Amino acid sequence: MAWTLAHSTAHVVEILSFSIVVMFVVLIAVFAALIVMRLVLSRREARLEAIREKIRPLVRDLLTSEPDPEGAEWKAEHLVPRADYHQLEQVLLENARIVKGSELGVLTYIFENMGYVDEDIRNVRQGKDFKKAESAFHLGISRSERAVPYLLAALSEPDERVVFSALNALAHIGTPEAVDGVMDFISGDRTIQSSRVGEVVLEQKRAFAPLIRGHLVEGTLPPERLGLLIDLAGAIRDAQSAPALMAYLDSEHDLLRSKAARSLGLTGDIGSCDALESVLDDPSGEVRAQAAESLGQLSCTDAISSLARAIRDPELRVKMSAAIALTKLGTEGHNALAERLAVEEEQERGVVAEVLGTEDIRLRGMPGVSRA
């Protein structure tokens, strides 16, 4: 019986064997192809890197010795063989990321007049998604103002990579039209990557500041957008946005109140001290902690007694923020903090001991400071 069974399975085994052999041959071929591809690619990359290595000193020399953009462009066009123009573009992009001022102006001129910008614009309009994103990214680095309308149009693309590259590029270019476009997008309906927008806005702080203030004053955007703008106002340290931010300390949304308290500390506007002091009684612990931290950042010495009271707050994070803030308020703040060492409540005493002890050790590590 077993013998018969073994024979009846032989046919199945044969079919399986054949299919497996075919599959293995295919997979081995795939592996071999991948390895050959790796070989070819690494050799190609080494060859291209050697070309770029030759071009780098030429470009460096061009930027340091040729202030005239036309002359620089002429040299770039004639010193580099046409076949290596793509590698020249890579080297120009490398340099455009790090240079500023007139050197960047020279590079922008070269990008525009050697056809690189036209090619990237063509890709942004007609390329596949990744090509669109990559070209938009390059247009931002090359700072070509000619690209602005095409980049604005790219903001309505469905692919997130294209949109973010276009946003990034517009912020780098920074013309009023570009900045308006970015701001319209930030305040629009589309889902955005908030922290990456922060990277974008920082590129052109001065241009964005009045637009952010405008939206904060209007206050008509949905809470999550307002939260982002409040963060941005703090991130760019825009002191003029302080009055608008103070209004958000009364918001019905906990998140907006805590973001406003944090951003006010970052703006450096000492006129915010009273408003921040008043929210040390806020129902949200997060808001109270942020307000205490900001009072320290702004060196609000008038808030010492309120901060000393805040060390008795039921939440540890508020106690800690208040204690740290007091260490930033000079001798008077220190004394107010040291007084709390004598209190009975264990956590409160612990927080004060921690903050004073930590500060003492940190100061000992600083050169030229000696403390008993």
Place this chain on the structure above:
Amino acid sequence: MMTANDWWGVVIITINFLVFGYFVVVNTTYLGLFIAAFVSAGRYVAHKRLVDLDELFRSPLTPKVSVIIPAYNESAGIVESVRAALMLKYPRFEVIAVNDGSTDLTIAELVRGYDLRQVTKVVERPVPCADIVGVYISTVYDNLIVIDKQHGGKADTLNAGINVSTGDIIVTVDADSLIEPDALLKIARPFLEKPGETVAVGGVVRVLNGCTVTSGNVTEVRLPHGFWANVQIIEYLRAFLGARMGWSTMNALLVVPGAFGAFDRRSLIEVGGYLRDTVGEDMELIMRMHQYFRKNKREYRIRFIPDPVCWTQVPVKMQQVASQRDRWQRGMIESLRAHETMIFNPTYGPVGMLSMPFYFFFEMLGPVVELLGYAVIVLAQIFGFLGLEFLWLFLSVAVLYGIIVSLLGIALEGVALQHFPRLSSLAKMTFFALLDNLGYRQVNTWWRTKAYVTYYTRRSKWGDMERSSYQGAHGKEPTA
């Protein structure tokens, strides 16, 4: 009328075909995961060209990171490990080294290495941990905190670090591991791209043995000498790189490695931190996260990205490898048993329907089935129940298919990610891919089967491993 011998024949042939089917499914699943991993790696590499890490570094909206380094008897390398963490490129981060009641000089080395001073610290305990006996800060580095606590195991140690941390993102790094200087920027990126949605991100863990380390950085990638370290490189590529990238594309990843993982702090606390009574704390945590967020119908994402590299020393002695595999298998058994209600439960989407069943049937029960298969195929040959054709077929699927899958792991490394720059390394790895499936896999199967015994006798032990400094790891002094 069938005789007893006939019945035995039927049983053995049936088992042979079942085991054969097992190997087909397991290796084909790996193959599928590799295809997904290739696509994902290609996209990732292309996407990198559109990202400027310097901009992220400059942005004040970049969230603060707390790097937690748990340490138990790590006196040999803890100072270097912490130094490497302190040298990371990231705008706002703190390093929290947590000594888990070591019996060696771990804490003394840290105190000496960083001029530590003990401070009073009030610590809240949003997640449970053993008593903290001392908190130290450094007079040299503002962003270093060292915690000395009673021994409680790795999960407990990580929980202590979470309790002390103040960052928005928690990054866990093993004390015997090194992370690349820009790894924090890279691992933080998914949290920035999908804030609120990304709850955990795993980074790729690679083998440090053989590499040259200079000032806490890997400056030259080379393959190590010796059998055990090399086969583990192949194992890491097959199981940890290819498979995890593949599962990640379906948001069905079950492990974010403890050696290098990043978590949204709020989410981590919301799910209760690490479970202390387990040796598979990293896997258990991810399963619990899937369960919690799916159950509560929350949008979430657990990702694996191949770029932020963490280098780790792998054991080089057979007994150490055996002990580590035993612990991993026990961890997997514990985690899967703790969350068995998720298996084939459509509430949990691809996690419940794909990755959990795969891990349950092929990773957890797999070693037993494999071992049974090897035994039964020998019996079938001895008693003549199946011909040599079937033996060839069985070995093709069990060994040759496995070799091909391992080769694809090497291809993924070499072509898509290009982490091994030398072609000679690729050739050597190809050789070890053969040994991985023809020898190592069978031994590993035996260790993993034995883990079922230790599972009932030695639960929650955080195994000891002989540590060496990084210089010792690659067998020569670092180049200047």
